[in-house]
Amino acid sequence: MRVFVAVAFAIASIPLGAHAEGPAGDTVRGRELYETRCIACHSIDADRVGPHHRGLLGRRAGSVAGFDYSPALHGAQFNWDAAMLDRWLANPEATVPGQRMNYQVPDARDRADLIAYLATAR
């Protein structure tokens, strides 16, 4: 039990936002940001201009079946985690040259909140 509590506390303390030293994400604010900034192209469950986001964290980049990715992202060799998403949102082109998203989220707190929200969409 003590071990379980310790592990649970450790998990709850993990900053979902990006880099380990970055701010912990606010899922409520992250959802608000998602609904106002990402919603033009993305949905949690539907592929639109961009691919759906449910299950994004831990998913291999460019791997949603049937979605027309850029060759750059289709051939990417990494899985999405908080750190990678932070880099991606800050500057997609610098992260994966040749990608097609290009939308940038310059503020680190915004990125952390968005990533925290995306982590809830399992």
Added chain:
Amino acid sequence: MQNLIKPRRNFLAVSSTSVLSAAAVALLAGRAAPAHAQTASMGDVNILNAALGLEHEAICAYELGAKSGLLQKPVLDVAVLFQSHHKGHRDALIAAINSLGGKPVEMKSLDDYAKALNAGSLKNQTDVLMLAARLELGATNAYLGVIPAFKDAKLGQVAARLAADETMHWTALSTTLSHALPSNALSFGA
């Protein structure tokens, strides 16, 4: 509804200038093609194509709303007007992409968009307007968010003009829905 009825003449007045603006956007891209060809990268074409995909969806979203039978006049007329703006955006973007040597993305089927937008869940006029407002706000922020990524600053200006149209749409829809306007300055694109 009353909020939408009153300014309708203004919308109609704006519509002619908006269509002209869209055409002007296309001309801007077209006339500048030689310079763009020198300075624009494939990345710029990719951004424009993502925008085109967004406009295809917006056109179909308004089509779904107009055909749903859920919109009453004059709201229906305004929805059709806004759809015409998006068609102007589409045409401008296609012209710009072609001028840069790119291949414009094609529109999907109306059924595809209906499924992606969960159009089956729309039960009344408010539902339709809420969906439209969400998409318009998202589009505003999307256009503003890609401006820094353009290699060609003139294309950034095009994106800003598109964002201005989307903001106008969102404001009209929000007013009709009696939603509060942003309490803070600089609420878009940040």
